Structure formats: C-alpha cells, structure tokens
Amino acid sequence: MINENLSEIPKDQKKLAGWARMSIANSSKSNTPNPSITPLTSTNMTLVIPEITNILSNCWNLNEFDIFDLASRPEMNGHILVTFGSYLAQQFQWLNTYHIPRDKFHNFLLAIEENYNNVPYHNKIHATDVCHTMMKFCKSSIFTEHMTELDQLSAFIAAIIHDVGHTGQTNNYHINSSSILAIRYNDRSVLENFHLATAFQILRIPE
Secondary structure, three states: OOOHHEEEEEEEEHHHHHHHHHHHHHHHHHHHHOOOOOOHHHHHHOOHOOOOOOOOHHHOOOOOHHHHHHOOOOOOOOOHHHHHHHHHHHHHHHHHHHOOHHHHHHHHEEEHHHOOOOOOOOOOOHHHHHHHHHHHHHHOOHHHOOOOOOOHHHHHHHHHHHOOOOOOOOHHHHHHOOOOOHHHOOOOHHHHHHHHHHHHHHOHHHH
C-alpha cells in the first residue's frame, strides 16, 4: 500500500505555505509554555542548556559524538534538525555575510523539519546527521581552500533538505505502483525531484 501521506502531498505552493506556517505556529504552542516566547527564542534557550552545550561542543569529534543521543534528550523537544542545524550554522559566518534574518532562517529550518516524515531511515535525524558530516568536511582545510562561504551555505542547505518529504519507499516502488509522485515526475528521479521541489516551495514562503 502506498504511504497515506501521498494523498496529502501539497498540490501547489499556497497549500505548502499554509502547512509551513501551521508548523511554525504549532511548534511555538506545543514546546513553549509562554506563548510570548517565539520558536527562535526557544531554540536559543535550548542551545545554552549546559548539558546540550557540552554535547554540541564535542560535535566535531565524530568518533564520540552520538546524534541519536542528542536527538533523544528531552531538552531538544523533538527538534533535532532545527536546534542542531541552528548550532551548525552559527559555526560559520553565512548569516552575517549574507545578511540573512535569523528568524527567517530559523523558520526555514522549522518548516523543513516539519516536512520530514516519521519513517525508519530518511527522517529528520538522518538529514541532520548528513548535514553535520557535510559541515565537518566544510571545516577541513581542503574544503576551506577551495570553497567560498556561498559554497558552504549551499552545501548546508543541500544536506538539510536532501530527503525532505521522503515517503519511506524507493523510486522503483513509486514507479511500479504508478504513485502520485511517479506520475507527477514522469518516472524520472521521482523522490529526488520531489525533495528539491518541496524545498524550493518552502524557500518561496516570505516568512
């Protein structure tokens, strides 16, 4: 049976924009007792919790860092992609260099996170793990010598969105079952086209 989420795939940007706005609003209501605390403020508060700070400070040691342990911490409120993604971005200068409003950047991460499905592998933890590894590469000398800050920002975005909306099935499954997505993308790189299209639709949201 095709994943039930396929029947709810947004047909246009307006509907997806509504989903993203609801995601941002619901996150603020569910994870912050005080409604005056914005999702961005909540994330910043999480990043200064001593236990979380200690874990994040060791994130570049790939032999010891455990992203599943970080994701399971109650202080994370289930927002591994938003919180760790925000931390990783702060290790570089993109937000300042390109004058990216921090609230909009945060809302982008939140909308991407909320559009990852709760599937066994291609989920928000996997996306954050891939982004973390990519940022580890970007901090290495061979990357810093040959990549601009814009290249590094592009790598961050590519990693964080690379499986957004994944249904938990393979391209062959979609093609053989003539799913909605396979028909939409004419059996060509079905999921890859869907991930990228979803990310671009979210990027077009003014908030």
